[in-house]
Amino acid sequence: MxxxxxxxxxxxxxxxxxxxxxxxxxxxxxxxxxxxxxxxxxxxxxxxxxxxxxxxxxxxxxxxxxxxxxxxxxxxxxxxxxxxxxxxxxxxxxxxxxxxxxxxxxxxxxxxxxxxxxAGYSYFVQLPSASVALSALQRSEKQMIDTLSDRELTIFQHLARGINNKAIAEVLHLSHKTVSTYKTRLIEKLNVDSSVHLRDFAKRNHLI
The missing domain is CATH 3.40.50.2300 (Response regulator)
Structure with missing residues (x-):
């Protein structure tokens, strides 16, 4: 059954x-x-x-x-x-x-x-070739996003949605300090000036 x-x-x-x-x-x-x-x-x-x-x-x-x-x-x-x-x-x-x-x-x-x-097979969509479908800016930003760990990507999305550190810490069962560390790391990895720009970055790449 x-x-x-x-x-x-x-x-x-x-x-x-x-x-x-x-x-x-x-x-x-x-x-x-x-x-x-x-x-x-x-x-x-x-x-x-x-x-x-x-x-x-x-x-x-x-x-x-x-x-x-x-x-x-x-x-x-x-x-x-x-x-x-x-x-x-x-x-x-x-x-x-x-x-x-x-x-x-x-x-x-x-x-x-x-x-x-x-039936024992897999089912995945064919993604567009980066060199054909994406602009230079999109390629560069996708490469940055691809370097993020799964946890970093999750926290990035939460931050981009305007959720504060304390709320993220509660949802992910992390300490406030750990989330703050992730936030600093994301700003560096994604090469943005501040957390305010994380939202623009996420929206531009359809992550929120």
């Missing part, structure tokens, strides 16, 4: 994915609305497939994905997210995901991805 876990903090998205999975023959479908719920549920329910969003409360999807893969849990993970494939697909692939589907695509892409993954 095929089973799945949908991990997404938006009830409407979970409902839509649930309908799609039922059409694909999944009989047992579980739901999680925050990142820290996923691993315990995966261990308890042992789903064949996890449909995972990258932006969730408590623990972001990249952290969840890494923990699933390093935790020795046998399940396939399909990332279904609104995050930009250009910056996240390769990270997800390296962390062990079997598929990456953008929420901006037609749901037919999700159908195809589920089919592919359950």
């Amino acid at each position: 095929k089973s799945a876990l949908i991990a997404d903090d938006h009830p409407v998205v979970r409902a839509a994915v649930k309908i799609l999975l039922k059409q694909e023959g999944f009989k047992r479908i579980h739901e999680a609305s925050s990142g820290n719920e996923v691993l315990p549920m995966v261990r308890e329910q042992k789903p064949n497939l996890v449909v995972l969003d990258l932006v969730m409360p408590s623990l972001d999807g990249l952290d969840v994905l890494t923990r699933i893969q390093t935790g020795g849990v046998a399940c396939r993970v399909l990332v279904f997210t609104s995050q930009e494939a250009m910056f996240y697909q390769d990270r997800c692939m390296r962390a062990g995901a079997s598929a990456f589907v953008s929420k901006t695509n037609d749901l037919e892409h999700l159908h195809k991805a589920v089919h592919a993954v359950m």
Whole structure:
């Protein structure tokens, strides 16, 4: 009996994915609305497939994905997210995901991805060649973003959304000092004048 876990903090998205999975023959479908719920549920329910969003409360999807893969849990993970494939697909692939589907695509892409993954294949979009599709500025900024660790990228997005250090520390279970250190490092790595410019940088690259 095929089973799945949908991990997404938006009830409407979970409902839509649930309908799609039922059409694909999944009989047992579980739901999680925050990142820290996923691993315990995966261990308890042992789903064949996890449909995972990258932006969730408590623990972001990249952290969840890494923990699933390093935790020795046998399940396939399909990332279904609104995050930009250009910056996240390769990270997800390296962390062990079997598929990456953008929420901006037609749901037919999700159908195809589920089919592919359950048949033992992977499903990833073909990204545009950097030399062809990106301007010199975009290439340079993408290279900077690619040097960030997964945690740095997560904190960068939180800062760019205007979330303060204390709130970020609480969400990611870090100390205020650690977040402050990350912030300083991001300003240096992304070559911006101050944290104010992090938002412009993120918006320019469709990260928020």
